[in-house]
Amino acid sequence: MKLSKLFTKTLREAPKDEESINAKLLIRGGFIFKNSAGIYTFLPLGWRVIEKLARIVREEINTIGGEELFMPALVEKKYWEATGRWDVEIGFEAKGKKEKNSAFVLGWSHEDILTSMAAKFISSYKDLPRAVYQIQTKFRNESRAKSGLLRGREFLMKDLYSFHESENDLFRYYDLVKRAYFRIFNRSGLEVIYTLAAGGVFTISDTHEFQALSSVGEDKIFVCSKCHYAENSEMSKLKDGDKCPKCGAEIQGKKSIEVGNIFPLGTKYSEAFDLKYSDKDGNQKHVVMGSYGIGISRLMGTIVEVHNDGMGILWPEDVAPFKVHLIVLDHRNQEADKIYEDLEKSGAEVLYDDRVEQSAGEKFADADLIGCPIRIVVSKKTLEKDSAEIKLRGQQKTGLVKLINLADKI
């Protein structure tokens, strides 16, 4: 991608009403645009990050047998009534202009519509277990959207649902999901803490959250300084300075961002929608379910909160919009164009700053802001030595690499 052709431009200063780091940097870099409070456009650079995250999620969820599907955002009233969730205030009613009474709510959760569908496809123990997921926009009328991508009224979520014969099988799968989640967050460059959390009306036991430590987080967890056992403060009886119930080390209270959660639902939904299967003896039983979420857009915001410096973002390699940020400082020299083409041919994702009117300093500042992992500079100085300068984001040292060897270094 040539920066001279990019749809967006960077901002030198962040809008004054943005306080959170993720909002400031993502808006300045041209990753997102705020259309309303808690409602963002993912601009071309930002969408590439979302796609990277989605790819990681897909790979890992597919590995544990998840099948991807895509459910509607407009969810008709009848689907919410079985669980009494039509009137839940978090929903946005969607009113057709011709209808007198609205009959839809924009989907803020998809257990209801999925469970009613699943009854058409699951009828025998031979049809179990199953797991389906989607990556979709959720709409929640948050009374207070905040902190950039961390709490939006419209956001991207991966929601996975599993169907089982028994609680035993549910918890077998629950553990698979847990491990897949750790791989997802690890590949996304985040350290997360597996945290015990309170169950709700629709769960059969405690639930678990994946928490990334951050001072802007809305959650507070009590986490063991040694074994990382953690409980969410909303249900924990622990307090600062207590001994860890698992290993005896000191417990500390920390602020954190919930980037994922997993819920053992049991049969609450299958009872509401009469989702049953026949076991080997022909007995009708309710299907046992689990649901598992990752806020994809929140994940993006969290990564920025964790990986940044004063100048901009430091994208972890697997989620960076581009791997290489190539800067040419002497635009009259055609050599850089060729380097760009060669790098692309070698398979590297390159953002090429070929702009002619920007000064060197501005190009460096933009490279720092956008935050691709590898910066390559081509200038008169480097070309005299048939080389390019290479620098990793977040490191000060630079090195010269012969042009012939450049593609191999990436």
Next chain:
RNA sequence: CGGGCUGUGGUGUAACGGCAGCACGAGACGUUUGGGACGUUUUAGUCCCGGUUCGAAUCCGGGCAGCCCGACCA
């Protein structure tokens, strides 16, 4: 949903109740190119409605919007 703060070109800021100005950006032309370079030139603004006043960006009332704190967040 309660509380606080704030609304001036695209962004950041200034203007006692008295001509809305500056910088950056963006557009044009030219000169530049190793940490946000320079010259000439163009462009673009007081959130909305009402009130007070000779006169309102400024004061008052109401709305709307944004941010922050809290409540809420199966």
